[in-house]
Each structure stands twice: as structure tokens, then as C-alpha cells.
Amino acid sequence: MTHQNTPTASKIPEIGFMTIWQILxxxxxxxxxxxxxxxxxxxxxEGIRSGKYPAPVKLGGRTNAWRVEDIRQLISNLGAAQ
Known part of the structure; x- marks a missing residue:
């Protein structure tokens, strides 16, 4: 099965940003x-502070988000580590 067909991959937009609540x-x-x-x-x-997880992008004010590409890569890396 390819990465694009996994249930998790279907919840992730193709491009853009995701909030912490979309991720967690x-x-x-x-x-x-x-x-x-x-x-x-x-x-x-804590994973962000240690460098284990990607850092957010400041979109303005108190708004932080993560690049979709970074979250896809993180999920891929975590899956490969198992």
C-alpha cells in the first residue's frame, strides 16, 4: 500500500499548514x-524543543502552524522507525 492510500494520509491536506489540534x-x-x-x-x-519534531511557522500574533510537508515527513519517519 502506498503512503497516499493510508488512512492517516487521507486526513492531511495536499499543501498548506496544519494547527496543533489538527495534528494531535x-x-x-x-x-x-x-x-x-x-x-x-x-x-x-518537548519534541519540538529537542529537535525530534518539526518547528512551527509563525503565521502572526499567537498563530503557529506546521507545514504539511513537514508533518508528512514526520509521519513517514516515525513509521519507518517502527
């Missing part, structure tokens, strides 16, 4: 957003 999921949203990465927000932010 949001149980409080209506409807709830399922996570792409099954980790906590704290673990994700």
Missing part, C-alpha cells in the same frame, strides 16, 4: 478531530 486531535471539537499523532501536547512540544 481535539476531543472537545464538534465533531471531535482524531489525532494524526497519538501523543500528548506536552510530548509534542
Amino acid at each position: 486531535g481535539n476531543k472537545k471539537a464538534n465533531p471531535p478531530t482524531p489525532p494524526l499523532l497519538p501523543i500528548s501536547r506536552t510530548t509534542f512540544l
Whole structure:
């Protein structure tokens, strides 16, 4: 099966940016957003600080987002490590 046909890949836009809640999921949203990465927000932010996960792009004010390409690469790398 190719990367494009995996259930996770279908949730990721082709281009653009993703918020932390699109990546980690949001149980409080209506409807709830399922996570792409099954980790906590704290673990994700610690991974960014350590360089394990990609850094966000500042879009303005308090708005940070991650490049879709970076998240796709992260998922691919995590899958290859297993």
C-alpha cells in the first residue's frame, strides 16, 4: 500500500499548514478531530524543543502552524522507525 492510500494520509491536506489540534486531535471539537499523532501536547512540544519534531511557522500574533510537508515527513519517519 502506498503512503497516499493510508488512512492517516487521507486526513492531511495536499499543501498548506496544519494547527496543533489538527495534528494531535481535539476531543472537545464538534465533531471531535482524531489525532494524526497519538501523543500528548506536552510530548509534542518537548519534541519540538529537542529537535525530534518539526518547528512551527509563525503565521502572526499567537498563530503557529506546521507545514504539511513537514508533518508528512514526520509521519513517514516515525513509521519507518517502527
